Amino acid sequence: xxxxxxxxxxxxxxxxxxxxxxxxxxxxxxxxxxxxxxxxxxxxxxxxxxxxxxxxxxxxxxxxxxxxxxxxxxxxxxxxxxxxxxxxxxxxxxxxxxxxxxxxxxxxxxxxxxxxxxxxxxxxxxxxxxxxxxxxxxxxxxxxxxxxxxxxxxxxxxxxxxxxxxxxxxxxxxxxxxxxxxxxxxxxxxxxxxxxxxxxxxxxxxxxxxxxxxxxxxxxxxxxxx
Amino acid sequence: xxxxxxxxxxxxxxxxxxxxxxxxxxxxxxxxxxxxxxxxxxxxxxxxxxxxxxxxxxxxxxxxxxxxxxxxxxxxxxxxxxxxxxxxxxxxxxxxxxxxxxxxxxxxxxxxxxxxxxxxxxxxxxxxxxxxxxxxxxxxxxxxxxxxxxxxxxxxxxxxxxxxxxxxxxxxxxxxxxxxxxxxxxxxxxxxxxxxxxxxxxxxxxxxxxxxxxxxxxxxxxxxxx
Numbered sequence: 001x002x003x004x005x006x007x008x009x010x011x012x013x014x015x016x017x018x019x020x021x022x023x024x025x026x027x028x029x030x031x032x033x034x035x036x037x038x039x040x041x042x043x044x045x046x047x048x049x050x051x052x053x054x055x056x057x058x059x060x061x062x063x064x065x066x067x068x069x070x071x072x073x074x075x076x077x078x079x080x081x082x083x084x085x086x087x088x089x090x091x092x093x094x095x096x097x098x099x100x101x102x103x104x105x106x107x108x109x110x111x112x113x114x115x116x117x118x119x120x121x122x123x124x125x126x127x128x129x130x131x132x133x134x135x136x137x138x139x140x141x142x143x144x145x146x147x148x149x150x151x152x153x154x155x156x157x158x159x160x161x162x163x164x165x166x167x168x169x170x171x172x173x174x175x176x177x178x179x180x181x182x183x184x185x186x187x188x189x190x191x192x193x194x195x196x197x198x199x200x201x202x203x204x205x206x207x208x209x210x211x212x213x214x215x216x217x218x219x220x221x222x223x224x225x226x
Numbered sequence: 227x228x229x230x231x232x233x234x235x236x237x238x239x240x241x242x243x244x245x246x247x248x249x250x251x252x253x254x255x256x257x258x259x260x261x262x263x264x265x266x267x268x269x270x271x272x273x274x275x276x277x278x279x280x281x282x283x284x285x286x287x288x289x290x291x292x293x294x295x296x297x298x299x300x301x302x303x304x305x306x307x308x309x310x311x312x313x314x315x316x317x318x319x320x321x322x323x324x325x326x327x328x329x330x331x332x333x334x335x336x337x338x339x340x341x342x343x344x345x346x347x348x349x350x351x352x353x354x355x356x357x358x359x360x361x362x363x364x365x366x367x368x369x370x371x372x373x374x375x376x377x378x379x380x381x382x383x384x385x386x387x388x389x390x391x392x393x394x395x396x397x398x399x400x401x402x403x404x405x406x407x408x409x410x411x412x413x414x415x416x417x418x419x420x421x422x423x424x425x426x427x428x429x430x431x432x433x434x435x436x437x438x439x440x441x442x443x444x445x446x447x448x449x450x451x452x
Contacts, residue, residue: 001439001441016277016280019281019284020280020281020284021284023281023284023285023286024284024285027285027286033286033288034286034288034289034290035278035281035286035288035289035290036289036290036291036292037275037277037278037281037289037290037291037292038292038293039275039291039292039293039294040293040294041293041294042293042294042295042296043293043294043295043296049263049265051242051263051327052261052263054242054246055245055246055249055261055263058245058246058247058249058250059249059250059253060249060253060259060260060261062259062260062261062317062318062321063260063261063262063263064260064261064262064263064313064317065262065263065265066262066263066264066265066305066308066313066329067264067265067266067267067268067269068265068266068267068268068269068305069268069269069300069301069302069303069304069305069306070268070269070298070299070300070301070306071297071298071299071305071306071313072296072297072298072299073296073297073298073317074295074296075295075296075317076295077295078295079292079294079295079297080295080296080297080317082292086316086439087290087292087297089439090312090316091288091290091299091301091306092288093402093403095288101277103292170440170441170442171438171439171440171441172438172439172440173424173436173437173438174436174437174438175424175430175431175433175435175436176319176431176433176434176435176436177319177435177437178431180424180427180429180430181429182427186427189423190420190423190424190440191440191442193419193420193423194416194419194420194423194438194440195440195442197415197416197419197420198399198401198406198416201406201408201412203406203407204401204406205401205402205404206442207401207402207442208402208441209401209402209403209439209440209441210399210400210401210402210438210439210440210441210442211399211400211403211437211438211439212397212398212399212400212420212436212437212438212439212440213227213312213315213397213398213435213436213437213438214396214397214398214416214417214420214421214435214436214438215227215396215397215434215435215436216396216417216421216432216433216436
């Protein structure tokens with residue numbers, strides 16, 4: 001499960017530039033990472049495949065295009081890919097870090113780019129821990145602050161914080177897409193129970209990450225087909 | 227977990243047109259479905275966001291753009307989104323059916339569009355059950371055959387086959403992304419074990435689908451960071 005950090009801020013605060021500067025530093029240091037940008041916009045016409053546009057026109061509400069090295073999905077009336085942690089686990093399972101631009105409201109650690117006069121507003125608005133602020137002047141004494149040009153120092157801060165932040169839940173369970181919370185000791189019981197069962201299977205190999213998807217027979221189907 | 231059916235065939239065999247005709251019929255019948263097209267091509271330049279192109283240029287090998295109703299991902303050197311069943315479960319969990327154009331080599335049921343002189347080649351090449359062939363003339367006696375214009379009858383055939391095909395594994399487990407096979411009775415034991423544990427949790431609700439992602443402590447991290 002990669003560590004997620006989001007670069008957030010209002011328009012023209014320098015998010016894209018900062019992410020652009022962080023990328024080569026992460027690369028030089030040998031990290032495996034993914035970068036995700038959030039945009040409040042709908043799918044731009046030029047960004048759609050010709051045939052998938054036909055499928056949408058024919059009435060499909062969910063249309064995807066899967067290519068050699070890319071995947072595009074359109075889903076009418078909803079974010080197709082949130083929450084961020086499931087998305088990161090799905091597409092970037094091998095990454096150490098997923099760096100995002102935007103995603104202010106998702107509960108992951110933030111680097112907040114301050115815009116003059118809107119500092120308080122931004123810091124109130126974001127969800128998740130604010131790791132540091134970035135801008136010409138510090139705004140809050142209790143937060144580390146960096147200048148916009150200090151991408152190198154920001155990466156060092158991320159390295160320092162990695163280990164602490166990685167104390168996240170070791171097991172995540174979704175019931176019909178809804179996350180169910182678990183206390184630490186319950187997590188341990190469930191992990192040990194599951195791994196105990198799986199460990200007896202032919203073909204089992206010790207693994208860093210285990211994903212399970214199941215359909216308990218108990219719940220009735222909600223349509224006539226199944 | 228949606229049922230997956232792939233419309234396959236060589237170039238110009240009429241895949242896109244058939245899918246286009248099937249879509250409104252599925253829609254009229256009230257099914258929830260997604261459509262996925264496979265293309266052997268890399269990400270076309272015009273299909274990329276401006277800022278995500280900058281991130282790629284800066285050296286990021288995995289870059290995504292997540293918008294109001296769309297998600298695009300680029301991953302250097304690899305299909306970002308296969309296998310198809312995980313993709314379908316992730317993006318279309320609420321769908322009855324995911325209809326694909328292409329994905330010949332993925333092991334899901336197929337509707338094979340025949341091109342004259344290449345019938346045998348196609349039927350040998352595809353993986354998974356061939357549900358039916360489509361084309362001007364039938365090619366194999368043991369397979370149902372439809373004319374290209376018979377989208378309505380093809381959908382009826384899909385409806386007939388749904389129930390049978392849904393006898394697929396009720397639990398899927400991936401270890402570091404690799405699927406581990408399980409016999410029927412083992413599936414039952416593991417499902418009952420897991421549901422027994424989860425059922426005792428505060429916040430548990432009966433569900434059609436349960437997803438679990440865990441990091442057992444046993445396996446050593448493969449980098450210095452974690």
